[in-house]
Amino acid sequence: MELNWSRCVICQQDTSEPLKCPLHSRDPSDKTGVYASFLNNVEQFSVIDAVPVELLFGNNETVEKFVSHSAAWHKSCYLKFSSSKLAKAKKRTHKHDTEERRPRKRKSLEVTKCFLCEKGEEESVLHEVSTFHTDKNIRDMITELNDTQLLTRICGGDLMAMEAKYHLSCMVKLRNRHRSLIRKQSQVPDDIDSKMNESRAFVKLTRYIEEAVTSGTHLFKLSEIHSLHVTRLEELNIHKQVNKTRLKARLLEKFPEAQEQSYGKNSVLVFKEGMKKIVHDAVKTRNFS
Incomplete structure (x- = not known):
């Protein structure tokens, strides 16, 4: 945001408080020195990170620029940057630093x-x-x-x-x-090894099923698959109960082309080719006459 020189250079607010410009002062002393003193105080406030209000100008502003624009301010704003306020701010900063350094x-x-x-x-x-x-x-x-x-x-x-x-x-x-x-x-390492071995056992089980399907086997009894998986886990020194329903769900997720079929208490996983063969055999053996 660009500085509006027609307003208070400090707060940039348009208020009822009159603006005062050092150049128009009746004081016969060095009028530009007021600008120099003000800018010097601004710089010192900035050094100790205690600027009273946010300013739209930085430390690069010069006395000449303030003079050329007849910079003015509210008295209440100007007093915030007075030498007495600066001295108090320095004292507070010094006290804070001392307390932080004190063991x-x-x-x-x-x-x-x-x-x-x-x-x-x-x-x-x-x-x-x-x-x-x-x-x-x-x-x-x-x-x-x-x-x-x-x-x-x-x-x-x-x-x-x-x-x-x-x-x-x-x-x-x-x-x-x-x-x-x-x-x-x-x-922790044992738990990690155990989980890795469980994953290995499941991968071996899926490979076994894939190879069997490739060889022409399309129907798998769930109880037999479950027993095979438990045996492989035990070979990897993992002794735990394996939930049949969860194992079945994992297999169906792995093989979306398979489906579960139940007869009595037994469940089987049947692949599409297996279903086709079952239907074909049923049609072939059934007498439609």
């Missing part, structure tokens, strides 16, 4: 309480962390568990120097949590 005090452990549950001997007897080996084990477990609350408590130094104490029951809980985590992590 925060670490919370020390209460030596009369368990550092794990933060309860005292009213729960049970407290034991001290007495060796560096224990200190390391505790830190390793808490770090691997990524327990941010406990990590904050033990970050002040070694636990012996901090006179850290614990309940045996709390330590047992911590170790159990850690064991559970390790167990879950070790199971």
